[in-house]
Amino acid sequence: MTLASLTKPWAPMSYGFLDASAKRELRRKMIKAVCVPGCQMPYASREVPMARGWGTGGLQVSLTLIHPQMRVKVIDQGADDSVNAASIRRFLARVSGAPATLDTLEADLIQSRHRIPEEILREDQVLVLQVPNPEPLRSVQPNMSIARQMHGDADYGRMWLQLYEQIVRSGRVMQGASYPSMVNGRHVMTPSPIPRWDVPKLHMAQHLTILSAGREKRIFAVPPYTRVEPLVFDDVPYRVEEHGGLTCYRSGAKGFFMNEIPQGDGSSAYEVSDSEYGVKAIRTRDGEAIETGETWYKNGEMPQ
Amino acid sequence: MAYVATRGGERAIEQSERLFREAMGPIEAARVAEIRAAMPYLIDRVMGEASLYDEDLAALALAQTGGELYEAVLLLRAWRTTQPRLGVAAAVEQGDLFTHRRISAAFKDIPGGQVLGPTLDYSHRVLETDVLAGKPFDPPKVDPADNPAPAFQPSVSAWQAANDLVDLPKPDTTKGEAIPDVTREPLLFPSKRAHTLQSLARAETGSVLALGYAAMRGYGQAHPTVNELRLAEAEVMVTHPSGTAFSAGRVKVSQAEVVSKQGETLGLGFAATFGWNEVKCIAAATLDLNAKGAPKGSATEEEFFLYHTEGVEASGFCIHFKLPHYVTFQSSLDAMRDARAKPVKEPAE
Amino acid sequence: MLSPPLPDAAETRANATFDAILWALSRPGLPRALPEAGEGVLIEALLDRECQVYAGDPLLIPLIGQTGARLVDIARADHVFLGRLTDLSLLGHCAVGSDLYPDDGATVVLRASLGSGDSLRLTGPGVNGAVEVQIGGLPGGFWHRRAELLRYPMGFDLLVLDGDRIIGLPRSTSIEVL
Numbered sequence: 001m002t003l004a005s006l007t008k009p010w011a012p013m014s015y016g017f018l019d020a021s022a023k024r025e026l027r028r029k030m031i032k033a034v035c036v037p038g039c040q041m042p043y044a045s046r047e048v049p050m051a052r053g054w055g056t057g058g059l060q061v062s063l064t065l066i067h068p069q070m071r072v073k074v075i076d077q078g079a080d081d082s083v084n085a086a087s088i089r090r091f092l093a094r095v096s097g098a099p100a101t102l103d104t105l106e107a108d109l110i111q112s113r114h115r116i117p118e119e120i121l122r123e124d125q126v127l128v129l130q131v132p133n134p135e136p137l138r139s140v141q142p143n144m145s146i147a148r149q150m151h152g153d154a155d156y157g158r159m160w161l162q163l164y165e166q167i168v169r170s171g172r173v174m175q176g177a178s179y180p181s182m183v184n185g186r187h188v189m190t191p192s193p194i195p196r197w198d199v200p201k202l203h204m205a206q207h208l209t210i211l212s213a214g215r216e217k218r219i220f221a222v223p224p225y226t227r228v229e230p231l232v233f234d235d236v237p238y239r240v241e242e243h244g245g246l247t248c249y250r251s252g253a254k255g256f257f258m259n260e261i262p263q264g265d266g267s268s269a270y271e272v273s274d275s276e277y278g279v280k281a282i283r284t285r286d287g288e289a290i291e292t293g294e295t296w297y298k299n300g301e302m303p304q
Numbered sequence: 305m306a307y308v309a310t311r312g313g314e315r316a317i318e319q320s321e322r323l324f325r326e327a328m329g330p331i332e333a334a335r336v337a338e339i340r341a342a343m344p345y346l347i348d349r350v351m352g353e354a355s356l357y358d359e360d361l362a363a364l365a366l367a368q369t370g371g372e373l374y375e376a377v378l379l380l381r382a383w384r385t386t387q388p389r390l391g392v393a394a395a396v397e398q399g400d401l402f403t404h405r406r407i408s409a410a411f412k413d414i415p416g417g418q419v420l421g422p423t424l425d426y427s428h429r430v431l432e433t434d435v436l437a438g439k440p441f442d443p444p445k446v447d448p449a450d451n452p453a454p455a456f457q458p459s460v461s462a463w464q465a466a467n468d469l470v471d472l473p474k475p476d477t478t479k480g481e482a483i484p485d486v487t488r489e490p491l492l493f494p495s496k497r498a499h500t501l502q503s504l505a506r507a508e509t510g511s512v513l514a515l516g517y518a519a520m521r522g523y524g525q526a527h528p529t530v531n532e533l534r535l536a537e538a539e540v541m542v543t544h545p546s547g548t549a550f551s552a553g554r555v556k557v558s559q560a561e562v563v564s565k566q567g568e569t570l571g572l573g574f575a576a577t578f579g580w581n582e583v584k585c586i587a588a589a590t591l592d593l594n595a596k597g598a599p600k601g602s603a604t605e606e607e608f609f610l611y612h613t614e615g616v617e618a619s620g621f622c623i624h625f626k627l628p629h630y631v632t633f634q635s636s637l638d639a640m641r642d643a644r645a646k647p648v649k650e651p652a653e
Numbered sequence: 654m655l656s657p658p659l660p661d662a663a664e665t666r667a668n669a670t671f672d673a674i675l676w677a678l679s680r681p682g683l684p685r686a687l688p689e690a691g692e693g694v695l696i697e698a699l700l701d702r703e704c705q706v707y708a709g710d711p712l713l714i715p716l717i718g719q720t721g722a723r724l725v726d727i728a729r730a731d732h733v734f735l736g737r738l739t740d741l742s743l744l745g746h747c748a749v750g751s752d753l754y755p756d757d758g759a760t761v762v763l764r765a766s767l768g769s770g771d772s773l774r775l776t777g778p779g780v781n782g783a784v785e786v787q788i789g790g791l792p793g794g795f796w797h798r799r800a801e802l803l804r805y806p807m808g809f810d811l812l813v814l815d816g817d818r819i820i821g822l823p824r825s826t827s828i829e830v831l
Binding site: 011152 | 674
């Protein structure tokens with residue numbers, strides 16, 4: 001045994017910031033997450049140079065998958081220029097040298113907070129969603145040990161009861177984003193705080209989605225072609241936000257998830273939330289020949 | 305491109321960081337050295353919460369963050385993540401601690417004596433305002449004791465165990481790499497003993513105090529008696545690959561044992577951390593004392609207090625609410641407006 | 654600011670290996686190429702001193718030893734390397750985890766020949782409808798035994814190696830022998 005065989009040459013920073021052992025742990029846990037879709041797998045979750053709750057879970061997944069040829073897109077609330085998206089993009093470039101892209105079609109890896117892009121993701125793309133709270137049962141059971149037991153028993157009665165009570169009280173399910181969804185008919189998961197508009201995009205998708213909560217130290221996944229079914233009652237169908245009929249005041253794009261912009265006169269204007277999709281719509285309108293991908297929603301409706 | 309100025313976001317975050325750093329001014333080695341020399345207890349607190357013992361790095365972290373403690377601890381933790389693990393130090397027995405201060409509230413006197421050591425406990429909390437007027441505060445010199453206190457003492461609980469007053473936990477002989485490490489594996493419940501003690505050692509002082517205080521006020525079942533509070537230095541003994549054991553230096557540590565009557569025996573709570581931090585150790589030991597049999601969801605349940613005293617996670621989550629949440633907000637607005645638009649059904653009788 | 658670090662050969666290999674594993678388990682039945690043939694790259698990408706490993710093929714023991722992983726009985730192993738499996742009874746000892754912690758189910762690596770042998774029809778997550786594959790060189794009754802042992806979400810996950818090609822068969826995949 002020599003010292004050289006035990007150590008590696010000194011480097012100021014590991015490639016992709018995380019050391020080899022952190023990456024191996026994440027790989028092992030990602031394997032389990034893919035093999036049991038929607039089931040939360042605990043992992044150590046290393047500390048990274050960013051505050052907990054700011055995408056450290058997604059970041060650790062991206063840092064494990066990244067290589068110098070991988071084209072990376074980072075969005076927050078659908079926007080590439082959001083300050084935290086810019087910060088994460090800058091960090092990824094700084095520690096990996098991987099090229100960044102804004103174009104959904106060009107990206108190999110998309111790290112996102114709270115949105116899934118409007119253009120359909122292909123099977124060669126990986127979507128990494130940042131997750132603040134991985135536990136869909138938190139609102140009915142804040143204790144994680146008990147909640148874990150409930151998942152083990154597939155005991156989702158209290159979840160259903162909560163939805164039922166909302167319907168009785170308010171005439172509809174009041175869940176906004178993070179709509180609890182059954183994955184592969186077995187595990188209820190939170191799809192992360194994406195709007196209801198985005199949840200159907202996960203169902204039988206072509207791409208792999210990895211969801212990672214750094215602070216809460218849980219990782220889970222939705223493989224391609226996997227059932228993701230929002231919890232609904234037979235007679236009260238799932239309803240996405242009523243954005244199908246709205247038009248973006250800047251790009252003219254219609255039938256996508258919108259940001260509501262309050263106006264001085266008390267009214268609202270709407271702009272398309274997927275910022276790069278909005279850019280494409282403007283450039284196309286202005287006569288540029290650019291490629292826009294197929295979208296999940298067509299004319300404001302998700303085809304069944 | 306009129307729609308989004310992607311560079312705009314990047315420029316904004318760069319300039320906001322510059323604003324912060326400009327206010328701090330240039331950081332030189334002298335400033336770091338001054339912080340280290342002037343604020344040992346702050347350094348200790350930061351090293352404990354970071355679970356990284358390096359006074360220079362802790363002082364640097366404080367200099368870089370202007371004393372924003374959560375940021376300083378995060379800086380150190382993120383640095384710690386990148387460091388290779390070269391070895392595992394030998395376990396330190398309490399009797400091997402080079403003791404500076406050791407007091408017990410349970411007995412008037414203890415073997416080895418009550419050693420007050422350095423403390424402000426009996427000081428009058430008076431500001432030396434003359435300093436501001438240009439007159440240096442020059443503290444009087446310490447008179448050495450005629451008979452110095454012994455540097456090495458076993459714990460008070462060892463005496464109690466010998467007198468059959470307390471059930472000490474079975475000595476854990478797990479060694480080296482086999483010791484569970486909460487920074488390399490997830491904390492799960494019921495938690496491993498090593499994970500509990502490591503989490504408390506890394507916990508944020510203020511949060512541990514808040515929950516420990518809640519337990520002391522009556523939200524816990526057990527009222528703590530400070531069996532022993534100790535400030536000490538521990539020898540870090542490591543083994544060279546050739547087999548030679550050697551000391552890599554000493555680290556300051558603090559530890560607290562608290563006890564309370566549980567039936568016919570004494571329950572024991574324990575906590576220890578890097579650096580000298582008495583409040584944290586007493587509060588953490590009180591939580592440990594109360595954890596056994598605590599009701600689920602109570603402030604003294606292990607899951608509750610270990611999650612909620614993790615300062616880096618708690619502060620990160622707290623400040624993450626500054627991030628835009630307009631997508632989730634929009635989604636909630638949609639559900640709210642729709643529910644308002646329809647008449648509420650009266651539940652059927 | 655420092656210039657971005659460059660990946661060394663080991664990092665590049667481990668990254669590509671994991672890309673293949675993740676792809677293979679996300680698309681059961683579709684083979685994916687590893688950067689090098691054999692278990693070596695899998696061992697390098699996945700194992701370290703935090704792992705407990707069973708090596709059915711003694712030739713792998715030195716390689717596993719270098720990672721710092723502990724060699725244990727098959728029942729306690731989180732990673733099981735069966736090599737070319739002859740004794741079907743070994744499969745029954747692989748850890749399947751628990752309902753509480755399905756992640757304690759083992760990752761099982763074995764060698765087989767892809768493109769010959771039993772014709773299988775796969776369905777489940779990752780499979781678009783159904784996919785048919787041929788896997789040969791495994792003991793008779795292997796697939797039947799696998800089905801008996803899995804209690805979803807408890808179970809083990811298979812990585813089937815043929816040279817530098819890999820197929821993933823997670824516990825979520827239903828396998829019908831045609």
